[in-house]
Amino acid sequence: MSGGPESNRVVILGGGPGGYEAALVAAQLGADVTVVDADGLGGSAVLTDCVPSKTLIATAEVMTEVAGAAELGVNFKDHEGDAATVLQVDLARVNDRVKLLALAQSEDIARRLSEVGVRVITGRGRLDGPSRVVVGEETLEADAILVATGASPRTLPAAQPDGERILTWEQVYDLTEMPTELIVVGSGVTGAEFASAYLALGIPVTLVSSRDRVLPGEDADASRVLEEVSTRRGMTVLGRSRMESVTREGDRVTVRLTDGRSVEGSHCILALGSVPNTADLGLEEAGVILKDGGFVNVDRVSRTSARGVYAAGDCTGVLMLASVAAMQGRIAMWHFLGDTVHPLDLRKVSSNVFTAPEIATVGWTQQAVDAGEILAESVMLPLAGNPRAKMQGVHDGFVKLFCRPGTGIVVGGVVVGPRASELIHPVSLAVAESLTADQLAQAFTVYPSISGSIAEAARRHHVRA
Structure with missing residues (x-):
């Protein structure tokens, strides 16, 4: 380690994968660790993003498997012996399960941090220079600060979510009734996953993609297979179609495209990317350089431009995966506390798109x-x-x-x-x-x-x- 315990005070802003995994490593190496978190331990990955979406997708996977059961010789009959022809999903029950599992995972993280002696403060922290964090009336002195504040769904002035019919991916778990026609705007990983999942749940889906193919950042052969399978199962994919605006009138939502066309549905999910949660944290005043879009600039061992200040996770924009956030957080603590550390190598990162x-x-x-x-x-x-x-x-x-x-x-x-x-x-x-x-x-x-x-x-x- 780098000195005695008095020089190993670590303050972590954010309790998501980058933050709580860093806290576990720092505690293991004998540091005095405080996590400052306002949104719930586990962050968006556990509470509003990865865990909820993959729980929803688990239900969708069952629907996909059941839909193909006849080929395997499995037939469904009703109580009178007639062939059952309709599969139904209780979306309210699905979403209740989603939120229950997310909270349970968050509680598990809180329990683990408590067991290893990590202090958790509920609130929003702000840097007061590179070695001090202010939380409400309390000031925390720090030998190292880790910024792991995550990111939030990107919205546009012409496409504002209302939480009822026009939704970000964080808001879909409050739905209690099945959409009758769903429009998903954005064909990146998030958009493709939700479009695939809700299609499997039996909802007609239109996917609006500004690019010439779904998942433009993925392997082209893989994207082609997904698009072929999705359209075969009934999805409407509008390629090279850029959204201009999303509006709601009553129980109808209209997505207008820049070429003059429009698409109507009962609900719309906006999957337009993410913006980092770095505003009003005192980062630039502390000497932390931000990149375009407000992302924190870090090197391969998670250091920022300010000595003693590290950053991890979606707020860095390096690669928005929970696994990468967790590794960045661990690397930061290994580096600060003088343990063996291997710089982040993105060529060794495995990732997955949870479509069907x-x-x-x-x-x-x-x-x-x-x-x-x-x-x-x-x-x-x-x-x-x-x-x-x-x-x-x-x-x-x-x-x-x-x-x-x-x-x-x-x-x-x-x-x-x-x-x-x-x-x-x-x-x-x-x-x-x-x-x-x-x-x-x-x-x-x-x-x-x-x-x-x-x-x-x-x-x-x-x-x-």
Whole structure:
């Protein structure tokens, strides 16, 4: 550590993944830790974003599986023996469960912080220079400050949420009745996930995308599969359609597009990106440089431009994932407290889009390969040829591996299919540890299994010595 306990006073602004994971590390290393949080431990990831949305999606996954049950020989009958033709979702019960699980997760985090001696102050903190935080009437002296205040849904003057019919992704869990026609504006990860989930719940969905394809930041082959599956299941996708305004009249919502067209529905979800929660925190006065859009500028060990001030999570705009926020927070504390630290390497981050099918990625991308940023060869195997996929009635999706020519080192991968978020892990390990395709191929897989396609893709990368 860097000195005695008196020099290890850590104050953390924000109780989300970046904040509470940092607090656990700092406490483990003997620091005196205080977390200042106003919105509830777990932050938006636990209370209004990741945990709630993935709980909602869990219900949607059941609906998707049940919808395909007939192919597997499963039929539904009513109490009189006639064929049951309608699946129904009680959205109020779904949302009650969503909020209950989110609160339970928040309470678990609070319990864990208490067990390791972390002090939690409810309130909003503001920096008074690089070594002091003011919370209400209390001033906290700090040897290190971690800013982990997160981000909030972006809105526009012409598209203001009302919490009833025009909603941000944080407001959807107050719905008690099923929308009859849902419009989702924005085809990034958040928009695609909600559009896919509500479509699976039986709601007609129109997805408004300003780009030429859904998920423009993801693998193009993966985006193509998702769009094909979504439209086949009934979604209307309006590509190259930029929203101009969203208005409400009574129980109808109108989304006007810049080309003069308009789309009407009962509800609209705005998925327009995020803005960092960095205003009025005293950051610039303390010497912290902010980037365009108000994001905190940090290096790979989470340092800001102000000595002793670190930042983690969505407020940095580095990569808006809970896993990255948590790692940034841990790295900050390892660095400050003198423990072994490895700078953040975004090439080793695995991520997942929780649509149907899921899209999981890690490492270098097809776009980077095509642009010549890295020399790599790719193999893509459709899941339709996988025996387990056939048994489960899975027709869509694929496994793609990127390997360096000559050495065969695995540098990236994409998995599209059910539970891709779980299937990406062996590829993530290969990328993190610079394993070769042969090493990945020679590890046993269960037969039959969808993970067998990962080993098969690796085998196809083999070059005879």
